[in-house]
Every structure is written in C-alpha cells, then in structure tokens.
Amino acid sequence: MRKQWMVGLLTVGLVVCGLTGVGHTRAEASTTADTFISNMSSPVKKVADQYKLYPSVMMAQAALESGWGTSQLTINANNYFGIKGSYNGASVTMSTAEYNANGQLYYTQAAFKKYPDAAASMTDNAQLLRNGTAWNPNYYSGTWRENAPTYESAANALTGTYATAPNYGSSLINLIQTYKFYTLDGSTSSAESATPSQKPVVDTTKVNYYIGSNSQTATLGSKYKGYALYNHVKGSKYKTTKYSWSQIGGWQGRPVWIDARGYKVSTKTNWYRVRFSKQTTSKKYWVYSKALSFPKTTYKADKKSVTLNGTIYPVYDHVFNSTYIAKQLTTTKALTNHSVTIDKKATHVQNGVTTTWYRIHSSSLTGWVSSLAIKK
Structure with missing residues (x-):
C-alpha cells in the first residue's frame, strides 16, 4: 500500500x-x-x-x-x-x-x-x-x-x-x-530556550545530521579496525551500543552503503551511517569517518552559462558519492532547455572511473548535476 x-x-x-x-x-x-x-x-x-x-x-x-x-x-x-x-x-x-x-x-x-x-x-x-x-x-x-x-x-x-x-x-x-x-x-535546543540575557550552554553532545540518498557507497579504509561501530554517533545524546568488527566481519576495501552523515559539533568530526548490503532494510551502524575510504572529489571554479538537455537527471545538494553525502533535491525535467549558470566544477574518481559534475543555478534552484545533463 x-x-x-x-x-x-x-x-x-x-x-x-x-x-x-x-x-x-x-x-x-x-x-x-x-x-x-x-x-x-x-x-x-x-x-x-x-x-x-x-x-x-x-x-x-x-x-x-x-x-x-x-x-x-x-x-x-x-x-x-x-x-x-x-x-x-x-x-x-x-x-x-x-x-x-x-x-x-x-x-x-x-x-x-x-x-x-x-x-x-x-x-x-x-x-x-x-x-x-x-x-x-x-x-x-x-x-x-x-x-x-x-x-x-x-x-x-x-x-x-x-x-x-x-x-x-x-x-x-x-x-x-x-x-x-x-x-x-520533549526537548528544545539551548539556543531556542535561552532568554536574551542568557548565554547558550555549549552542548557537547550536539550532532548535526544530514540525510542523503541511500545508494551512495564507500569502502573500509586501511585503518578501519581501529574504530568501532555504534548504533548512534558516539558521544551524542542517544544511548549507544558498541559493536566490534569480529561481530560484523570486515576487510580493507569492503564496500559499505551510506545514507547519512553526522557532524559532531564539539569535536568538528564527521560520522557516517553505513550498512553492509544494498538492501535498505539491512542493519545500520554509525562509524567515524577515518574508518572509511571515499572516492576522490576535486573542486574548482568554472563560471559559464549552459543549457540542460532533454534527458531527465537527478539534481543533488552535493556531488553524489562525495564525503558530504548527497540528497536529491529534484530532477532536471523542470529546467530542460532553460539556460542555467555554472559556478563550480567537480571531478569525481571512483573505482578508476572519472565523472564530472557541475553546480548549477537557476532562479529557483541551486544544485549539482552530472555533466551528462549539460547540452553539448
């Protein structure tokens, strides 16, 4: 249903x-x-x-x-x-x-x-x-x-x-x-509850979460065994359960699927929610960023006006499969044959395959698209 x-x-x-x-x-x-x-x-x-x-x-x-x-x-x-x-x-x-x-x-x-x-x-x-x-x-x-x-x-x-x-x-x-x-x-942030005369209390457990498309991938890095897995970000306000790799099984280069990033404010560190199967119903764990190896993404400025072609492509808030964990905003259908501007280019390398992405701007949208969406 x-x-x-x-x-x-x-x-x-x-x-x-x-x-x-x-x-x-x-x-x-x-x-x-x-x-x-x-x-x-x-x-x-x-x-x-x-x-x-x-x-x-x-x-x-x-x-x-x-x-x-x-x-x-x-x-x-x-x-x-x-x-x-x-x-x-x-x-x-x-x-x-x-x-x-x-x-x-x-x-x-x-x-x-x-x-x-x-x-x-x-x-x-x-x-x-x-x-x-x-x-x-x-x-x-x-x-x-x-x-x-x-x-x-x-x-x-x-x-x-x-x-x-x-x-x-x-x-x-x-x-x-x-x-x-x-x-x-049942709770509000310190900034929301504080009066103007009060100074907000620094919340050492605060984590900013960013949910993305659930088909993004990375691999376990060379030092993954030095970092455990948890059911929540370690040190967050949620009660955490720790899992060892002997319970899960792992090896360097093992693929993981990622659907969320957690930025821990007090330590300025990134955590990722991973699973070990394509199935979105598989058990999910949180792991520190240094346990993972991500595809390399290189950014540079690239200002120009372009037109999108007639094929429908997704538009993301970040480059897909980058460390930011991209969320789909919409598709290019609404912008087909419309002129848009570009202000940034990204080169993405994963498993030896290089793809190019552009950050586009229109009157109602800012997002990243594959170079395949750009009319030649």
Whole structure:
C-alpha cells in the first residue's frame, strides 16, 4: 500500500499561502492553524509516544494531509493522513493526485479509509508506520525513533515511501519549524530556550545530521579496525551500543552503503551511517569517518552559462558519492532547455572511473548535476 496525496488535501497549499498574505485571508489561516494545533497536540503526542514515533512529524503530517482539518476527506471520513483502503469495512472514494516515476503529476480515483473519529485515524497511521506493508514490515522503519536520530530524518524517510511527492519530507520539516512542532518531541535546543540575557550552554553532545540518498557507497579504509561501530554517533545524546568488527566481519576495501552523515559539533568530526548490503532494510551502524575510504572529489571554479538537455537527471545538494553525502533535491525535467549558470566544477574518481559534475543555478534552484545533463 503506497500512500499518495489527494486533490482535496492540496487545499493545504492555499492555507499555507494564506499565512504569507495579509488581511482577512491571513487571519482565517492563522485561526484554522491555531484551532487545529490546540485540538490535536495532546492526542498526537499520546499516540506518537505510544508507538515511539516523532509527535512533531505526525502533527505536521496531519496538518499537511488534512489542510489543517479542512479537507473533504477529513470532514467526511475523519481521515487525517490520506490512508487508502477501508477501516472496519468503511471507506470513501475520492480523487487523488499522484506522481509517476518521472515526477509527473496525474489524477485518479481511489478508496480511502473512513474512521469513526480522529483518534482512530492517528492510531491507524501510527500502526501503519510501525508495521509496514504486507511485503516489507520494515518499509517505514526510517521513521522510528530508534532509527531516526532527528525529526528531520524521520520526515525525509517518508518521501518515496509514504508519499510520492518529491518534496514531501521538506514540506513536513517546514511546518515543524514554522509552528515549532518540535516542542512536542520533549526537548528544545539551548539556543531556542535561552532568554536574551542568557548565554547558550555549549552542548557537547550536539550532532548535526544530514540525510542523503541511500545508494551512495564507500569502502573500509586501511585503518578501519581501529574504530568501532555504534548504533548512534558516539558521544551524542542517544544511548549507544558498541559493536566490534569480529561481530560484523570486515576487510580493507569492503564496500559499505551510506545514507547519512553526522557532524559532531564539539569535536568538528564527521560520522557516517553505513550498512553492509544494498538492501535498505539491512542493519545500520554509525562509524567515524577515518574508518572509511571515499572516492576522490576535486573542486574548482568554472563560471559559464549552459543549457540542460532533454534527458531527465537527478539534481543533488552535493556531488553524489562525495564525503558530504548527497540528497536529491529534484530532477532536471523542470529546467530542460532553460539556460542555467555554472559556478563550480567537480571531478569525481571512483573505482578508476572519472565523472564530472557541475553546480548549477537557476532562479529557483541551486544544485549539482552530472555533466551528462549539460547540452553539448
């Protein structure tokens, strides 16, 4: 069962846009959001905590999917998350907007669950995330608090799984940060909680996490045995379990797949979340950067204007398979045959194969693309 956006739920876009406007529209949008938050905060936190999920992410999903409770699906069926199927035999059929493999939007009819009340909708959503699909019980495991170090990583784990919209995770994060839903998770940073007269306390456990595409690779370096594996970044605020290489097995040059980078602020060091199989459901570990050997990436300035060709290529926030761990932002489809500017070139060498990447700029986008995307 793959969850997708409904046309009716897209009214949230109108609500969010209203928040940036003025006058009557702004007041109505603000009132709708305030009422929704007031009514939903307590039950969302109760259900999310029960299933060990992030309340902030659940709250953002409920707001986004239901248009702050104003969508027809929510009004008619108490369905706050747009989950398809039937609930105890009850369902409603509505139009839904979906994205195909090329990122194109299309419309179709689908049956959605009809719930007796909001609590049933929230609990069913939590059970879906915890139990996964019939073919993969770990399908949504990236949202579980024991696997997601931050609400950002949990939100991004819903993109391409729970929803087909390519910007689904970033939309949730924007709502969480705009409305401070992160306070539902039970903690705030020292900078957020400090008064102007206080000096922020230096948090020696602070780690900035960067989630990327899960198919990036590196290999174990020559000194990998000198560094253990952990279930979280060592010294972070999470309780860590240490694993030895005798438990895992390893050798110099053994490939690893990487999907996240953690920058430990106090020591200015990088950690990476790795697994030893292409399967994204494989057990993941955190390891210090010096245990790994990355492909070599060389950067230099290269200013010019170019046009992208008609083939669709991904656009990343960094060079793919670099030490930064790249996250896909979008594809070049929206910029096909449009002139863009380049300000940097990267030469990437992996397994003896050299590829070239360019950082492009348009009026709405900055990102890295393969040289294959550039029209000759």
